Amino acid sequence: MKKTICLFLYLFVAFTVFADNGYRLWLRYEPITNGPLLNTYKNHITGINFPGNSATLLAAKDELAMGLEGMLAKKIPFVNSVAAGLVIGTPASSPAIANLSIKDQLAKVGNEGFVIITTNSNQKNVTAIAANTDIGVLYGVFHFLRLLQTQQSLQRLSIVSSPKIKHRLLNHWDNLSRTVERGYAGFSIWDWHKLPDYIDQRYIDYARANASIGINGTVVTNVNANAMVLTKELLIKAAALAKAFRPYGIKLYLTARFSAPIEIGKLKTADPLDPQVKQWWKDKVNEIYSYIPDFGGFLIKANSEGQPGPQDYKRNHADGANMFADAVAPHGGIVMWRSFVYSSESPEDRLKQPYTEFTPLDGKFRENVAVQVKNGPLDFQPREPFSPLFGSMKKTPLFMEYQLTQEYLGYATHLVYMAPLFKDVLNADTYSKGPGSTVARVIDGSLQGHSVSGMAGVANIGNDINWTGHPFGQANWYTLGRLAWDHELSSEHIANEWIKQTFSNNKQFVDTVRKIMLESQEAMVNYMTPLGLHHIMGYGHHYGPAPWFDKASRADWNPVYFHKADAAGIGFDRTSKGSNYLSQYAPEVRSKYENISTCPEEYLLWFHHVAWDHKMKSGRTLWEELCFKYYSGVEAVRVMQKEWNGMKNYVDKQRFEQVRQLLAVQEKEAVWWRNSCLLYFQTFSKMPIPANYEKPDQTLEYYKSLSFPLAPGTGH
Numbered sequence: 106m107k108k109t110i111c112l113f114l115y116l117f118v119a120f121t122v123f124a125d126n127g128y129r130l131w132l133r134y135e136p137i138t139n140g141p142l143l144n145t146y147k148n149h150i151t152g153i154n155f156p157g158n159s160a161t162l163l164a165a166k167d168e169l170a171m172g173l174e175g176m177l178a179k180k181i182p183f184v185n186s187v188a189a190g191l192v193i194g195t196p197a198s199s200p201a202i203a204n205l206s207i208k209d210q211l212a213k214v215g216n217e218g219f220v221i222i223t224t225n226s227n228q229k230n231v232t233a234i235a236a237n238t239d240i241g242v243l244y245g246v247f248h249f250l251r252l253l254q255t256q257q258s259l260q261r262l263s264i265v266s267s268p269k270i271k272h273r274l275l276n277h278w279d280n281l282s283r284t285v286e287r288g289y290a291g292f293s294i295w296d297w298h299k300l301p302d303y304i305d306q307r308y309i310d311y312a313r314a315n316a317s318i319g320i321n322g323t324v325v326t327n328v329n330a331n332a333m334v335l336t337k338e339l340l341i342k343a344a345a346l347a348k349a350f351r352p353y354g355i356k357l358y359l360t361a362r363f364s365a366p367i368e369i370g371k372l373k374t375a376d377p378l379d380p381q382v383k384q385w386w387k388d389k390v391n392e393i394y395s396y397i398p399d400f401g402g403f404l405i406k407a408n409s410e411g412q413p414g415p416q417d418y419k420r421n422h423a424d425g426a427n428m429f430a431d432a433v434a435p436h437g438g439i440v441m442w443r444s445f446v447y448s449s450e451s452p453e454d455r456l457k458q459p460y461t462e463f464t465p466l467d468g469k470f471r472e473n474v475a476v477q478v479k480n481g482p483l484d485f486q487p488r489e490p491f492s493p494l495f496g497s498m499k500k501t502p503l504f505m506e507y508q509l510t511q512e513y514l515g516y517a518t519h520l521v522y523m524a525p526l527f528k529d530v531l532n533a534d535t536y537s538k539g540p541g542s543t544v545a546r547v548i549d550g551s552l553q554g555h556s557v558s559g560m561a562g563v564a565n566i567g568n569d570i571n572w573t574g575h576p577f578g579q580a581n582w583y584t585l586g587r588l589a590w591d592h593e594l595s596s597e598h599i600a601n602e603w604i605k606q607t608f609s610n611n612k613q614f615v616d617t618v619r620k621i622m623l624e625s626q627e628a629m630v631n632y633m634t635p636l637g638l639h640h641i642m643g644y645g646h647h648y649g650p651a652p653w654f655d656k657a658s659r660a661d662w663n664p665v666y667f668h669k670a671d672a673a674g675i676g677f678d679r680t681s682k683g684s685n686y687l688s689q690y691a692p693e694v695r696s697k698y699e700n701i702s703t704c705p706e707e708y709l710l711w712f713h714h715v716a717w718d719h720k721m722k723s724g725r726t727l728w729e730e731l732c733f734k735y736y737s738g739v740e741a742v743r744v745m746q747k748e749w750n751g752m753k754n755y756v757d758k759q760r761f762e763q764v765r766q767l768l769a770v771q772e773k774e775a776v777w778w779r780n781s782c783l784l785y786f787q788t789f790s791k792m793p794i795p796a797n798y799e800k801p802d803q804t805l806e807y808y809k810s811l812s813f814p815l816a817p818g819t820g821h
């Protein structure tokens with residue numbers, strides 16, 4: 106009997122210590138193992154003075170109680186005393202907060218920000234978490250828990266924090282059938298069948314995770330929209346989701362199918378200038394608000410990749426967007442109109458089309474319309490220059506759209522930390538109002554003085570136990586929220602925060618894993634699309650390399666359209682001698698890229714068709730450099746593997762093993778990318794792969810013969 110109990114206890118301890126399925130994300134609240142620090146926390150926090158009982162404050166209290174109990178291994182009571190270590194609330198909810206002289210700080214933080222300061226009561230240090238609103242308090246509580254999880258001192262805090270961007274959003278490309286377009290982490294977490302009566306705990310945990318990083322909106326349906334979500338039955342289900350999210354400050358948005366008035370409204374047209382159509386949308390919107398009083402608004406993909414839109418009726422994007430804007434305006438809703446458009450009829454360089462269609466409409470959109478722009482001009486490639494729309498549309502608020510799901514970045518099998526990619530675009534200078542007109546200032550609204558601002562990430566979330574498939578995919582979700590809150594945070598800082606909360610505060614672990622993360626994007630660029638190559642992946646599913654593919658129904662879906670390799674060289678000439686895409690940028694940007702000698706080599710083949718024997722800065726020829734880059738990409742993954750293997754003792758067995766296996770797949774696929782791309786491009790360059798490199802172990806014919814009919818992410 107005794108033995109059985111011992112064995113049980115042993116297994117229990119072993120399981121809790123060594124297994125972590127990743128479900129808790131960065132909100133793990135593990136016991137703090139640093140003894141002296143734990144003691145200072147315990148001495149400091151003996152009770153919580155936190156009056157108030159709104160749904161949001163109750164959520165904050167629950168989170169705090171759970172977090173503190175987990176980290177301090179002790180229940181911390183809620184007390185009336187103001188000297189017990191923590192006082193929390195708004196001036197309205199908490200007399201203790203109302204008594205503090207923090208008016209100046211509170212005046213700075215607006216409706217969502219918070220103040221965390223160290224004050225004194227009866228000679229005891231007290232931490233005050235204060236805000237103007239309940240949601241500000243919740244954000245403050247999450248920030249405080251982050252300080253503890255990352256083991257910061259509580260001695261002299263003076264934090265005044267508010268979001269730089271107003272709408273901080275996830276975009277789910279989730280279908281009502283629960284497949285996820287470009288989703289690699291299982292099925293959709295929205296269980297439409299069981300809604301509205303069954304509220305899965307996942308919805309609450311999703312809301313907690315989002316609130317912890319400041320995300321305040323979610324578009325729950327695919328941009329390739331299904332009109333059915335606008336029917337009463339589905340709207341009632343959506344309302345149940347909105348209700349679950351509400352205490353966490355998260356608004357629900359939907360995608361609207363432009364042709365819905367025909368499909369579900371039985372009208373003959375969806376013409377945005379038709380009075381009946383306008384009325385149909387007004388009625389529909391009123392109905393939505395009757396179920397969801399704080400409905401956020403619509404995200405719309407129109408006249409793109411076969412989706413219906415205003416151009417079907419010879420109207421333009423502004424006509425379309427404004428119709429929706431007028432319908433949601435009385436309720437305070439917004440319209441996010443996507444600029445990701447390109448037409449099959451236009452022979453124009455595909456990269457030029459969004460600018461060509463949207464720039465003339467600048468100033469023609471209603472005030473509650475934002476144009477949502479993908480970070481780059483093409484489509485979420487491992488590396489892209491910034492979209493020229495960020496510099497050209499000055500009168501329209503522009504939302505940033507990033508893709509967290511790794512459609513073009515190795516699915517959920519490759520480790521790639523996207524903060525450097527996101528920051529690269531944010532830091533880019535558009536010069537639209539002179540030097541310093543960075544994309545960050547465009548999208549936070551400060552450059553042009555817009556009060557509406559937004560940043561969205563196409564979610565990488567599914568019903569996999571750890572939400573994102575790859576344990577490191579969680580870092581990209583985390584990054585989106587943190588950067589939308591404060592785009593000045595560095596990639597290093599965000600990585601540190603995430604690693605410490607998600608895994609461990611151990612310095613060696615943090616330093617090694619941060620290095621892996623920070624180098625991961627460059628590694629991927631090198632083994633997939635170095636030197637400015639782009640869009641050379643498999644057709645349709647976008648899995649793996651297929652630079653040879655030329656059978657798509659439209660030219661600009663073919664990799665050969667994008668790399669233009671021939672006997673003379675490789676790359677897409679987008680200078681004034683080529684497609685003149687560069688004319689869409691300010692002169693300062695244009696001239697830098699136009700000139701092959703000043704064009705950064707990381708974008709060389711994005712902008713120029715370059716001879717195989719062109720001398721690169723390294724002294725190598727272009728062909729040799731291409732080989733060098735592809736081989737370095739693979740080498741970098743091998744280094745990542747070695748470094749991760751050295752982390753075995755610092756991480757739970759389950760996640761260690763997952764990452765180890767995934768890195769092995771990544772290495773294999775990096776080799777596949779390298780070999781097939783080089784063997785294919787070699788058919789044009791006719792130059793040898795330098796002898797000191799390992800030789801491709803398969804032929805080009807073999808790589809070409811591979812097919813992937815079951816690749817995930819393409820179901821509808």
Ligand code: BDP
Pocket residue numbers: 286287328329406445484485512
């Ligand atoms: C492309 C995806 C496609 C999306 C489209 C979009 O392949 O599935 O519908 O982007 O953003 O990259 O609308």
